[in-house]
Amino acid sequence: MSLEAATMAPEWCLDPQPWFSCLDCGVGLYWVDLAHGELLICANAQCVGAGIEVPVWRAQQHREALGLDRPVSDAGWPRPVLEGRPVPYVTPVTAGHPWWRLTHGPRLLHCQNDWCCQVCGQGLEASGWVVVDPRGMVQTDAAMHERCLRLATAACPHLLAVAAQRAAQVRRADIHGDGRPLRDSGALTREQWTVPRLGAA
Ligand SMILES: [Zn+2]
Ligand SMILES: [Zn+2]
Structure with a gap:
């Protein structure tokens, strides 16, 4: 993750655990070391999903399935506007924050x-x-x-x-x-x- 991206990211991106939970065990996920802001991972050694990298869109789907968030960037026209910009269909959104660099x-x-x-x-x-x-x-x-x-x-x-x-x-x-x-x-x-x-x- 570039310094620019790191400084532009909302504060909660620094610690994803309260926001994204494991699809298998429900424990909060961590960022993968070399894919900060992109891939998440479960650190619970007892979990069948431990060590499997989860892309943000997949973790976000899980958030939505749990009712913790609602899909914002579904297909349609006009596009929703967040952070002053139109949000493309292929951009994942978490808690009103578009992941501009990522793709669903x-x-x-x-x-x-x-x-x-x-x-x-x-x-x-x-x-x-x-x-x-x-x-x-x-x-x-x-x-x-x-x-x-x-x-x-x-x-x-x-x-x-x-x-x-x-x-x-x-x-x-x-x-x-x-x-x-x-x-x-x-x-x-x-x-x-x-x-x-x-x-x-
Ligand atoms: Zn897990
Ligand atoms: Zn179009």
Whole structure:
């Protein structure tokens, strides 16, 4: 975790134990040493889940299942606004705090498999928009509606200012996942998206 991220994080992020509990034993979770603010772990040696790393979105799902929090960033339009910015569908939210740097795994997978928008979660038309770098690598590995791209770039102008990234309109057939043409659906894990025709190589 960078110093900037550490200083921007709310104080309770420093100690996740009262906020996130183990899915198996219910004891409070700790951050994984090298993945602070990203992965949690149960330190109860008696627990069947001890030592298994849990991503924030999964621990947050558990919070919601326990009724300790309510889902905030479900699919829909307009987007909810938290901390002065619109919250994308794929961003996990805990106690009103969006985890801006993190991605909700199953939601991103849903966007990839079912050609849905990563910002609003709703279905895309035949074409959608992606932000690509000069090598044709798709940022966040999912597409957007044009209105949602405008919303995202207005909220985060750095999106298109960093490393010569640019927005491009693509069809699903233009995209490769992990280097192969996309299958219709059914991938089990998140794939790295590229647009070969937009890459320099
Ligand atoms: Zn446990
Ligand atoms: Zn959208």
